[in-house]
Amino acid sequence: MSKDDIQMATAANEPSTLPADVGDLKDLSAEDRKLAELGYVPVFKREFSTWSCFSFAVSASxxxxxxxxTLSYPLYAGGAASAVWCWFISGMGCMAIALSVSEIVSAYPTSGGMYFTCKYLAPKRWVAEIGWLCGWLNVLGQAxxxxxxxxxxxxxxxxxxxxGTDLTYTPTPGHTVGVMAALFVVGGLINSLSTRLMERLTRSYVVFHVCVLVAAIIALLVKQDNKHSASYVFTNVESESGWTPVGFSFLFGFLSVSWTMTDYDATAHIAEEIKEPEKKCPWAISTALLFTYLGGWIFTIVLVICMGDPEVILSSPIGQPVAQIFFNVLGKSGGMFFTVAAFLVINFGQIVAIQATSRTIFALSRDEMLPLSRVWLKINKHTGTPLNAVWVLIVFCICLDLIALGSYTTVAAIFSVCAIALDWSYCIPILCKLLFGKFERGPWHLGKASFWINIYACVWTLFVSIIFILPEFRPVTAENMNYASVILAGIGLFATVYWYSGARKSYHGPKTQMYIDPEARLHSYSGRAS
Known part of the structure; x- marks a missing residue:
C-alpha cells in the first residue's frame, strides 16, 4: 500500500492520521510494517511459529x-446414515468457507480477522454499516x-x-453449571499469561490431540466384537425427531459438523502475534480444517460402527453418547481414559478460543465498536495482552450458560447460534469480494477456483442457516423449542438500538490509527490502564 493509499483510507474513516513521513516504518519488522501500512499500531509481540499456528488452528475445532x-444431533435426526453422510456433505461446505476465509486473511492479516477486511472489500459509503454487522456477528459467534x-x-x-462411580452418580444441571464456571475461571487464568507462554503451551495441543484420536479409533475397532455392518452404517435411517418426511429430519445432522468445523478465522485473530501471518495464517487455517474434515469423518464412521444400539447410548445416564460408547466397549478404565482425554482436548480448544475471542474484542474496541471500548482496549503492561477483554468474555460466557439452570434446550441453541453467526460473519466479506471487485489477493490464494469456491461457501451457509433455526423435534413445545432465533434476534436488537442511540456517530468502520515508534508501541494502549 502506498503512502497516498494510507492517507486516503485514513480520510475515509477517522480523522486520526499517520505522520506525513512514513519513513519511520523502516524501524519495524516486515510484519509490523505491513500492519502499520494497513493502519494499525503494532502492540503485540510476534511469538507464534508455523507449528504453533497449526496447533492453534487444529485446537480451535x-x-x-x-x-x-455433538454426535447425538445426527443420531436423533436420522440415525447412522445421518451421522456419516452429514459429515461428508457438510464438510465440503465448511471446507469451501475455510478456503475462502484463508484467501482473504492472507491479504489482510490483523486481529480483526474477517471483520477488518470490510474496510477494503466494501464500498466506502457502506463500510460502517457492513463492518458493524460483520463485527457483531463475529464476536457473537465466537462468544x-x-x-x-x-x-x-x-x-x-x-x-x-x-x-468412576459405576454410573451410580447422575450429573445434574446445577453440577454442570458449577463445573463450567470453574473451568472458565481456569481458562481465564491461563489466558492471563504472556504471548510467549501461550505459544509454548499451544505447541503440544495438536500432538496430544492426534495421538488420542488414533488411539481411540484403534481401541474401539479392536475391542468391539459386535460391529455394525457397512450396510447399516451407510444406509440405515432412523429418525427420533418427529419430522416428516425422514429425509428432512436427516438434515439436522449438519449441526454436528458445523459446530466442529467452525471458527475458521480463529488463527487470524492472533495474526498480530504471528511471524509472516500473510502466509502462516491461511496455511494453518486450510490445513487444520482439512485435517478436521477427514479425521472427523473417519472418527464418526468408527463411532457408528462400534456404537451398538443407538437407543441405549442416546438414553445414557451420564448424558454423553460417545462417553457411553467408550464405557460399553472399553469398560470403566478405558471409558474414563478417553472421556478425560476428550475433556482435555475440548479445554485446549477453549484456551485458544478464549485467546482468539479476546483479540476480537480488543480489535472491535480499537474501532470503538463495543460499549466501554476504552476498557476492553487496555493492554496489560506485564503480559502485553488485553486482560480486560479476556475477563469480560469469561464473565459473559458464565452468565450465558447459567440459562441451563432453567432450560438446557436454550443452552443447546447456543450451538446453533455459534455456527450461524460465525459463518455469516465470514460470508459478508466473501460476498463483498464477489460483488464489488476491490479484493487484491495476498501470497496465499485460490487462483481461478476462487470465484466458484466463494459462491459455494455462501450458498451452503444460506442453506444450513435455515435448518439451524428450525426446531429439531416435533411436535414443538416450550421444552424442545430451538431458541437460536430468539438469541440471534435479541443480540441483533441490542446491536441495532446501540447503533441508533449514538454509536453511528462515533463508529465509521475499521479505523486507521496514528503510528507510534517501536519504543513506545507496547505502551500505546497500556498507558490507558494507568
Missing part, C-alpha cells in the same frame, strides 16, 4: 471432543462458541466422574 459432544464449549467440557468431565 477440537475434533475429538467436538464430535464426542457463543466459547460458551457452548465450556458447557460441553463440563458435561464430559462429569461423564467421567459418573463412570
Amino acid at each position: 477440537g475434533l475429538f471432543s467436538s464430535v464426542s459432544a 457463543t462458541g466459547v460458551a457452548s464449549g465450556g458447557y460441553a467440557a463440563a458435561q464430559l468431565m462429569l461423564a467421567a466422574v459418573s463412570m
